[in-house]
Amino acid sequence: MRGSISRTWSRFTESMLFLPVAALLLxxxxxxxxxxxxxxxxxxxxxxxxxxxxxxxxGSPTMILAMGMTLVIATGGVDVxxxxxxxxxxxxxxxxxxxxxxxxxxxxxxxxxxxxxxxWAPLWMVIVVPMVIATLCGLWNxxxxxxxxxxxxxxxxxxxxxxxxxxxxxTNAMQIIIFNDxxxxxxxxxxxxxxxxxxxxxVFIGAWLVTWRTPIGxxxxxxxxxxxxxxxxxxxxxxxxxFSYAFxxxxxxxxxLIVASNIRTSDANxxxxxxELDAILAxxxxxxxxxxxxxxxxxxxxxxxxxxxxxxxxxxxxGVAASAxxxxxAMVVVAVLLLYAEQVQRYVRGVSRGFVRQEAxx
Amino acid sequence: MPDTNRDIVVMTGIDKTFPGVHAxxxxxxxxxxxxxxxxxxxxxxxxxxxxxxxxGVDRADEGTIEFDGRIVSIHxxxxxxxxxISTVYQEINLCPNLTVAENLLIGRQPRRLGIAINWKxxxxxxxxxxxxxxxxxxxxxxxxxxxxxxxQMVAIARALAIxxxxxxxxxxxxxxxxxxxxxxxxxxxxxxKSEGIAIIFITHFLNxxxxxxxxxxxxxxxxxxxxxxxxxVSRLELIRLMxxxxxxxxxxxTAHKIESSxxxxxxxxxxxxxxxxxxxxxxxxLVLHAGEVVGIAGLLGSGRTELVNLLxxxxxxxxxxxxxxxxxxxxxxxAGSIARGVALCPEDRKVEGIVADLSVxxxxxxxxxxxxxxxxxxxxxxxxxxxxxxxxxxxITTPTADQLVKNLSGGNQQKVILAxxxxxxxxxxxxxxxxxxxxxxxxxxxxxxxxxxAEEGKSCVFVSSELDEVLRTSHRIVVMRDRAKVNEFSGQVxxxxxxxxxxxxxx
Numbered sequence: 001m002r003g004s005i006s007r008t009w010s011r012f013t014e015s016m017l018f019l020p021v022a023a024l025l026l027x028x029x030x031x032x033x034x035x036x037x038x039x040x041x042x043x044x045x046x047x048x049x050x051x052x053x054x055x056x057x058x059g060s061p062t063m064i065l066a067m068g069m070t071l072v073i074a075t076g077g078v079d080v081x082x083x084x085x086x087x088x089x090x091x092x093x094x095x096x097x098x099x100x101x102x103x104x105x106x107x108x109x110x111x112x113x114x115x116x117x118x119x120w121a122p123l124w125m126v127i128v129v130p131m132v133i134a135t136l137c138g139l140w141n142x143x144x145x146x147x148x149x150x151x152x153x154x155x156x157x158x159x160x161x162x163x164x165x166x167x168x169x170x171t172n173a174m175q176i177i178i179f180n181d182x183x184x185x186x187x188x189x190x191x192x193x194x195x196x197x198x199x200x201x202x203v204f205i206g207a208w209l210v211t212w213r214t215p216i217g218x219x220x221x222x223x224x225x226x227x228x229x230x231x232x233x234x235x236x237x238x239x240x241x242x243f244s245y246a247f248x249x250x251x252x253x254x255x256x257l258i259v260a261s262n263i264r265t266s267d268a269n270x271x272x273x274x275x276e277l278d279a280i281l282a283x284x285x286x287x288x289x290x291x292x293x294x295x296x297x298x299x300x301x302x303x304x305x306x307x308x309x310x311x312x313x314x315x316x317x318x319g320v321a322a323s324a325x326x327x328x329x330a331m332v333v334v335a336v337l338l339l340y341a342e343q344v345q346r347y348v349r350g351v352s353r354g355f356v357r358q359e360a361x362x
Numbered sequence: 363m364p365d366t367n368r369d370i371v372v373m374t375g376i377d378k379t380f381p382g383v384h385a386x387x388x389x390x391x392x393x394x395x396x397x398x399x400x401x402x403x404x405x406x407x408x409x410x411x412x413x414x415x416x417x418g419v420d421r422a423d424e425g426t427i428e429f430d431g432r433i434v435s436i437h438x439x440x441x442x443x444x445x446x447i448s449t450v451y452q453e454i455n456l457c458p459n460l461t462v463a464e465n466l467l468i469g470r471q472p473r474r475l476g477i478a479i480n481w482k483x484x485x486x487x488x489x490x491x492x493x494x495x496x497x498x499x500x501x502x503x504x505x506x507x508x509x510x511x512x513x514q515m516v517a518i519a520r521a522l523a524i525x526x527x528x529x530x531x532x533x534x535x536x537x538x539x540x541x542x543x544x545x546x547x548x549x550x551x552x553x554x555k556s557e558g559i560a561i562i563f564i565t566h567f568l569n570x571x572x573x574x575x576x577x578x579x580x581x582x583x584x585x586x587x588x589x590x591x592x593x594x595v596s597r598l599e600l601i602r603l604m605x606x607x608x609x610x611x612x613x614x615x616t617a618h619k620i621e622s623s624x625x626x627x628x629x630x631x632x633x634x635x636x637x638x639x640x641x642x643x644x645x646x647x648l649v650l651h652a653g654e655v656v657g658i659a660g661l662l663g664s665g666r667t668e669l670v671n672l673l674x675x676x677x678x679x680x681x682x683x684x685x686x687x688x689x690x691x692x693x694x695x696x697a698g699s700i701a702r703g704v705a706l707c708p709e710d711r712k713v714e715g716i717v718a719d720l721s722v723x724x725x726x727x728x729x730x731x732x733x734x735x736x737x738x739x740x741x742x743x744x745x746x747x748x749x750x751x752x753x754x755x756x757x758i759t760t761p762t763a764d765q766l767v768k769n770l771s772g773g774n775q776q777k778v779i780l781a782x783x784x785x786x787x788x789x790x791x792x793x794x795x796x797x798x799x800x801x802x803x804x805x806x807x808x809x810x811x812x813x814x815x816a817e818e819g820k821s822c823v824f825v826s827s828e829l830d831e832v833l834r835t836s837h838r839i840v841v842m843r844d845r846a847k848v849n850e851f852s853g854q855v856x857x858x859x860x861x862x863x864x865x866x867x868x869x
Binding site: 213214215216218219221222225226228229230231232233234235236239294295 | 676695696697699700701706708713714715716717718719720724728729731732733734736737738739740782
């Protein structure tokens, strides 16, 4: 009995999920004591409200981004252009709803005044076209990395810088305000829980199925650990890299639509700003090694995104000024990196093991 | 012959065991002042382990090192340097973006007023150092702007300048040099020798051994074969010593082999017509049949690996064509080869073989899974079935199939790679040094496995540094030398002829 407890415990502490779960619990426990009513959830008009719901809503774009980022980082790369891709996707979507603002005479501008719900392109195209463009952006990154043999950071930096310019060009540097409620539903809708949360769940399940119901997950890890051995084993490593970056672009597209729909406007400068850094951080907190690649955990990355968002939401409800949040985030980064250092980990595991042994002995 | 008055380094009875490998077995080695002593042997012979022990990187389990008449124990590379033992590595570990002078005197720059670097003095001192080696270059230029040879000279000069070296170790210094640069290097080596510095020279090029060395020590499989005055041992004899061919142990495998040779099909499975690649391997012809084991013999760097890389599609030939099943090969890639039923167990296990952080099971199914494409996943229970089957068949020592492959010993890792390719069920299996660095028992297992595969109608290409092994397993033997196929032997093996072919006519 005693042996099995400590064995299960040590298996848990050695799993990739241990640290992100521990970090999340730690923050929530602190919230429980420091912020009264933090865990209160209310049902108003069929919608759930509360801090925990807020965390899920605001965390879902990062969660979605982190899914794609996980695969990219697992191949040994990184993608810093996801924020820019989000801007491109949102600008494209808004342009397709209302092209008249930017001076394209595709339809009569009065239609929009008479009927705020009017959309130039059918709504399914408003969704699909930006997604395709975002995926192509990701594919472009993948081509630079796999065929161009560029360093991932440099390769994706190109689009990170150029992307926002492209997004500005698409909307002719204007912000297109959207009145269409169906489009706004993506980022604002509720089915008991916020609609964006269902999207995040769908992306998570989709990513999991694609990687682990097929051999793609194994190939991604193999390429990340040893690209040369993988090549010798007949794995199409270029294809795997292309796929990972394209999937990352796809995820950025979804996140872009959620954010832009949430604020009901195209804002090429603000949509997804610095979100790539949040996504990378979420992946790192989730236990996938930045730079080294290899073993990855999609669930870890999702929890990593929640850790980030929980920190932010907690700080806001604790009364920290919004402008100071980045400083707090920086502290979280430092804490996480320390927690992941080999020595600290060994120490934590040693202590926890000793603790369990004592408990069991009693 | 060892002369204790003259010898500056005397290593006696050095023994070293790594997990799974007895790397050095009671090896003794010595080098004298003003002597160039060549250290030769094939891969896994123990040369690098011996050098690592001398330079304090590894520690011997047993044995003593005498330096300058005193018994020393060398704990660290730094200590070795302080004693005066320096190494010039194959890859130059200097900073190409700094100037030659900075590279030479980094960390001990002459200073003005104790703060500012005195550049004039720095450059003058650097020039002086290089002059001792008869090198006249502009020391204010970045090191990277000079040829590899010059960079190597700078590395040598640095070794001399920093540690006042009495013993210099050259680890494969000529592998990336042109003939002219090599001559230049030898000039420097002779000059150092005349100044009384002891030089240990590790090389795979036998003609260089004869060109510069006074004595030569041969290691094989971690054991000392002997130390000889270079002039007294013929080239052919030296190769015989390195490859360790003993006529006594032509065991039952020969009968086994003759029996299996009846199954060789007449139709060629793979044909290479005048296939070659510029700067890699001269055009060659090769025919492989089902049920046949073809051995590739030759020294390291003779083009063995280049040949199999072409057959497996790692490299694409720029002349000639490979024909398989009567159809010319179009897709030169590992993936294409696997689809055709060709497998390569590569030479460098760490870099090209294992995926260290994946489990034994995942490593074993990797090639099979890659061949099935992106959508047909081998079910988890089937993965365990395959993994367990090969763990049993090849006697892989691992607690479970889920053990990470990096935690296995070298020999077991090699077996995992072998299992990966057997699981892919190839028709042509190419094994490049499959027995390197693994224990004798496993070696015999692998040799037997190769013959039984041939009996099942598979075609095997067997590359090995050990002529013994090649002779024992192969129906036909191709000899490589200087990146070209020089001869092919079939039927009754003519051992002497093979050795002569490996050595080249000059012997």
